[in-house]
Amino acid sequence: MGRNQIIDSLLVELDGQAPSGYFLALHIRFAAPLMMFQTYDPVWSDHYTRNAYALRDPIVAWGISRTGPTRWSEIDLPDPFGIMAEAREYGLVFGVCVSCGPMTSRTIASLARSDREFTDQEIAEISGVVLKLHNESKPPDHMTDAEIEALKVVASGERYAAGAARLGISESALKARLAAARRKLFARTSAEAIQRAKDYRLL
Structure with a gap:
């Protein structure tokens, strides 16, 4: 579970x-x-x-x-x-x-x-x-730089393909990083993850 x-x-x-x-x-x-x-x-x-x-x-x-x-x-x-x-x-x-x-x-x-x-x-x-x-529900003690970068790219309004290109990674790698960030932040959507990351001064 x-x-x-x-x-x-x-x-x-x-x-x-x-x-x-x-x-x-x-x-x-x-x-x-x-x-x-x-x-x-x-x-x-x-x-x-x-x-x-x-x-x-x-x-x-x-x-x-x-x-x-x-x-x-x-x-x-x-x-x-x-x-x-x-x-x-x-x-x-x-x-x-x-x-x-x-x-x-x-x-x-x-x-x-x-x-x-x-x-x-x-x-x-x-x-x-x-x-x-x-x-x-303990907040994450550690989020990787890669996960934070992925959230920042999406928060800036980039679409997945453009965001992945900006980071020099594949679109599937970007989605994997976002999924990991959502899990750690107990967020169901990337938008929710971005807001929580901001609340916790991670972004």
């Missing part, structure tokens, strides 16, 4: 633990995550984004400043904008936040339900899934 398939199966597990949805930001670096997933009600998600709540959300603040798991009800940070109370109106009544990884590559997950608190056992299982997701 490839790493993307492993990540997909772990996301299915996470979804099964979050009756009212979840939010997951993997490897936050330079204020942006490598990957982000969320299954909350789109009405809440749109409202949250429109109001820039991520900058003021006590759950996010807790996840950035601490590691480990905690129930939302145990978060002791101020919520002057009443985000938690507002979330309850959208069915996000009980929740758990899990944070792991170093400050330079932090992963934060937040799962919700409307009926009851998460049990200790559920929190332990969720923490295990989030940690696996963090480890499976």
Whole structure:
């Protein structure tokens, strides 16, 4: 099973633990995550984004400043904008936040339900899934100069044939380098790989 398939199966597990949805930001670096997933009600998600709540959300603040798991009800940070109370109106009544990884590559997950608190056992299982997701999605420690050059050529707008000629390689060799770069950056398309490489200051 490839790493993307492993990540997909772990996301299915996470979804099964979050009756009212979840939010997951993997490897936050330079204020942006490598990957982000969320299954909350789109009405809440749109409202949250429109109001820039991520900058003021006590759950996010807790996840950035601490590691480990905690129930939302145990978060002791101020919520002057009443985000938690507002979330309850959208069915996000009980929740758990899990944070792991170093400050330079932090992963934060937040799962919700409307009926009851998460049990200790559920929190332990969720923490295990989030940690696996963090480890499976680890950004590349090393990309070859050839892979970076291939991304740069495509990012400049060159077509494969012209880009390959510019690098003095065959078109199939260029495509192979791009495929390797996509795998290392967990990208499904070259455009996505280019954006992630830029996010990680590789380009």
